[in-house]
Amino acid sequence: MSHSEIPAGAGKRVGSWRRKLAVGAWVFSGLCVLGVLGTVLMVVYGSGESAEHTKPCCWEAHVTPEWAAKTMGFRVPATAVDRRAGLHTNGQYDVALLAFTVTTAEADRFLKPLQPEGTQLVRNAHPEEPGYTRSDGFSHLGLPEPETFVEGMRMGGLCRGDAKTLEGEAVRFCTDIYAHEFQPGTTRIYLWAGSDAAIDKPTP
Known part of the structure; x- marks a missing residue:
């Protein structure tokens, strides 16, 4: 098929599809990054909270x-x-x-x-x-x-x-x-x- 025989609008459809694919990839990557950050924050917060509950406390002074x-x-x-x-x-x-x-x-x-x-x-x-x-x-x-x-x-x-x-x-x-x-x-x-x-x- 020659270039003159390509259906009208086919180029636009291909370009649009490529743009959608690129946008989808960026969105997916962004969600992955957010998911990783969320997990890290949860682990850090959970560790801090756990440490707060389990830290040794306290030997009182003036005990005879x-x-x-x-x-x-x-x-x-x-x-x-x-x-x-x-x-x-x-x-x-x-x-x-x-x-x-x-x-x-x-x-x-x-x-x-x-x-x-x-x-x-x-x-x-x-x-x-x-x-x-x-x-x-x-x-x-x-x-x-x-x-x-x-x-x-x-x-x-x-x-x-x-x-x-x-x-x-x-x-x-x-x-x-x-x-x-x-x-x-x-x-x-x-x-x-x-x-x-x-x-x-x-x-x-």
Whole structure:
């Protein structure tokens, strides 16, 4: 077919089709770019939001072993040494920590009235790996986490009123108890108390 035989308007139709194809390609590319940018923004925002919810917070200042013992409801033996305490707070729950070292005989006298009737402290059958830490744990106090010990470790726990003794009634929060005889005749007591309600902060 010669140029003179090309139907009138055919060139316009081809040009129009090409323009539409080019415009469509640009639109598609633009949508792809917007989609990628949207995804990136969602990931960045989501990561920031997740980090905001999971960031470690907060170890309170002015926490003393005396304050912790009174707040948690424990009477620490007068002979206790190496007393350490902490208070960790976040948006979900607060944790009070107290640790001290006594003779094993004194530890047994401290622990007995905190054991609900018919129960006893148990061995750590499922220890954590050495070096294990937790955001609200005793590593903050410069101590290994008690869950990592097996030899010489006894564990238990109670909530207020579980033990029908004056000591058991005085406990204010549900508390995990660890007693670690780290050398013959010497035991470190670890007390980890969690509360869904805010624990009153110590004052300077």
